[in-house]
Amino acid sequence: MARPLLRGDRLQAAREAVGLTREELATKLGLSGPARVRVWETGLERPRPRFVPRLASALGVDPLYLLDVDAGDPPLAALRLAAGFATNQVTAPGLSVMTYVRLEDGRPGVDDSAKVIAAVAEVLGMDVARVEAAVRRSRSNHAALASFGG
Template sequence: MARPLLRGDRLQAAREAAGLSRDDLAERLELSSPARVRVWELGLERPRPRFVPRLAAAVGIEPLHLLDVDPDDPPLAALRLAAGLATNEMGAPGVSVMTYVRLEDGRPGTEPTVDAVHAVAGLLGVDEARVQAAIRRSRRDHAPLAPSGG
């Protein structure tokens, strides 16, 4: 599955609801220019993962609400973005970056180990049940892309 997209319309609506101009938001995020906020709102560019939780905090909403996913059933990639982490930051004792990538991509195969789920949960700052549900969601999202036997 492709990385979830930041919903520029949601960012703009939340920014306006918070009474912030693009200049205000850019200043809060320590950006050199409000032009970056504009391109994010227009969907012309994606922010780096580290900006997702910072944007959400600045406009007073949960990070998952900025993404084009169901916040109640997000795939693993959305949890990672909501935590502000890049894929290459997902290695820890119990899970390699490549193992994490396979989980995020929803690749079928063996179930993740208890240690891997625990490590991912720790990195993302969520409970293990949330990680397991996100892995299942990632697999469901990936399933239509799997080649059919024939």
């Protein structure tokens, strides 16, 4: 499944709403200049996952607002990005990266035991109910794509 995209229009609107220039936002993020902010706003590049929560914090918005997802019912990938993690960083005792990737992709038959969901929730810093709902959304998205393609 495709990773949720940062909405450049929302990034720009949030930046303008708090009265920051691209240069000022770049400085807050520790970037060398405003070019990176410009390419994110225009959609030419995606920020690394670690920048999503940093952008949201600097702009005073929920990280999910910056992504092209329904913030009320996001898939697991969106929660991961909102927390600032790359897929290979979501691992813990009893949770392999591959198990996590399969959960995020919404593949059926993946271990979604309470222990695995609790491990994902802990890594992402989210509550278990939110992660369970995100796994359901990811599965729904996967099923929709599978039926569309098949």
